Every structure is written in structure tokens, then in C-alpha cells.
Amino acid sequence: MHAMQYHVDLPADYDMNIIRKRVRNNGWKTDGYQDLLFKAYLITEKDKHRSLHNGYCPLYIWKQSEGMTDFVFKGSFDHILRSFGWKQINIGITYSVHLTDDFHRSTFVLEEYVTIHPTDCLENLDIAHLFSHFNNNKGEVIVYNPDKWKCVKYSFLDSLPENIEQQIHIYDIVHLSMDHSMA
Template sequence: MIAAQYSFTLPATFPMSDIETRVRNLGHKLDSFPGLGFKAYLLSTQQAGSKINRYAPFYLWKSETGLVNFLKSDGFRGLEDSFGRPQVIQTLPLTVYTSDQIKQATFAVRDSIPVYPDNALSDLFEQEDTLGSLQKQDTNCVAYVASLDTQGWELQRWRFYREQPDEIQECENMVIYQVGNISIGSEGNESAY
């Protein structure tokens, strides 16, 4: 498995309704994409209390082959034509929980936590397994992904919710997103690249 995200920061005057319309009209195109676990079409807007306007999809891929095939696709080419080529950040999933109600997600939260050299990685992996088990017990949480950026040594915790939890507020190491759509990939055969 591999997690990936890219992000476009948009001007304060950018009509975010254009992104919402784009997601509504094109979001279904990745449904059943081979090798895709799921894609969350994520938005943060100043209108909803975020510091900046951002379009920042998150992907959970079953393999690198699915990601490579997506990067070669007409869909990614269309994204490049509209917004430019993004930097695609790839991370290694440590813990993944997805419920069968994942398509009901309306909010996502990403926590970014530095992993320092004195942090034992084996302890980190064990800790994330425990946190993942706890998320399964939260009836509002429909997915949880903890992934590790081994280039910048940062842990990313992704939580996907049916409704925005009251106690969560955006801060320096946390971003709250609205979920415009969730696409679920297929179990089908991935062609080799």
C-alpha cells in the first residue's frame, strides 16, 4: 500500500464553488479505478474557517502500480492542464482502517507529527496500531490512515468522519477538510507499468 496527496493553494478570491462543481461532475471517474483503495476529494475553504483555500485530494493505493497508472491517465493530465503539475507526496501506511460506510465521510482531519531521531520506530508502529483500534470504536469515524513520510520524517494521521467532531479545531499541525466525494477502487487486475 501507498498513500499519496497533492495540494493546490488557491487565492482568497478563487470561487471554491468551481472546485465543488468539478468534484461533483468528475469525482465519479475514479470509481472502480484498478489499484485504488479510495480517493477522498478534499477541500478547505476560508469560508468554512480555514486559513487558506485549498484543494488537496488524498489517495490510498493498494500498490505503486495503481498510482503509476493514475499518473499516466487522462484524468491526471486534465488536472495538470487545469492547475499545473503538483508535487505528489507519497507516504507509507502503517495502520489502515476503513469501514463499509466510508462514502458517508463529510469531514477529514490530517494531523502532522514530527518523528524525531530519538523516537523508536517500533514504538511508533505499535502506538499507531493501538490508535487505529481506538478509531474503530468511534461510530463517527469511517476511516483512519496513519502513514509515515520517510523523507521528511513526519507521521500523518488521517481521520475521516461522517460529521465534524465538535472538539476539533484547525491549528498549526492540523488541517480540517470538507470531503466533496469518496471514490472506491476496484479489485480488478492492474496492468503492469
């Protein structure tokens, strides 16, 4: 599986209801999309959940690269380019994906990055233990990128825990598109 995410930074005075309306009107288009396990339509809002800016940062988890390739090169990503300009797409490999039966009830995503430091043995590295753990997860996805030696964990929750570490980013989920077999 592959993960894909791009970040659209928006002005501090941007009306985030424009993004919510855009997702409400178009989010259904990725429901059941070829090879897509799920797409989380994620936003950050200035001064909410410690965020310093407004942003639209969707996260895709692809079961196969063919669907991801079709999404990028056969017109779907063109809507992003026309609306927000040229965006770098971050691509990673899934290390683990754990989703509960009520994953679709998630309302928040916590995003935490860690660096994989140089070592002479990766075999005994337990990546999952490098991250914070939260109770009542609806899902957890860990993604790694060996060309940067970085990992990111996305924790899907229906409520925010107290005392979240400062380096953990908090996103609101506006919509979750999923593989029809998960619904």
C-alpha cells in the same frame, strides 16, 4: 499500500463551487480505478473550519503502485497539470488503514501531522498513539514518510467533534471514489 496527495492552493476569492462542479462532473471517473482503494476529493474554504485559504487537496490510497504509476504517467494527472499547473505529489507509505462499513458516509477529514524524533529503536514506537483520537470514526489512515520522518493521520468523520486542536486541518469531502468491492 501507498498514499498520494497534492495541494492546489487557490485564491482567497476563488469560487469553490467551480471545484464542486468539476468533481460532480468528473469524480465518477476514479470510481473503481485500477488499484485505487479510495480517493477522497478534499477541499478547504477560506474562513470555514478555521481555514486561511481555499484549496483542493485530494487524497488517494493505492493498493498497488502500478495503478498509481498509471494515474500519474498515463494521462489522468495531466488534467491536473493543465488546470492548475505543475504540482508536487506527496507520496507516503501506509502504516495502517481502518475503514468501517459506512466509510462512504464520511463528510469530513481531519489531518494531523507528527514528527518521528530520532531514536535508537523504532521497534517499540506505537505510531497510532502519537495522534489525537476521535469517537465515531468512519475510517482512519496513518501514513509515514521515512525520508522526512513525518507521519500523518487522516480521520474520516460524518460530523465534526468539538474542540479540535488548532494544528489539525479540517477538510470537507466533496466525493469519495472507492474500490467497487467497498461500495
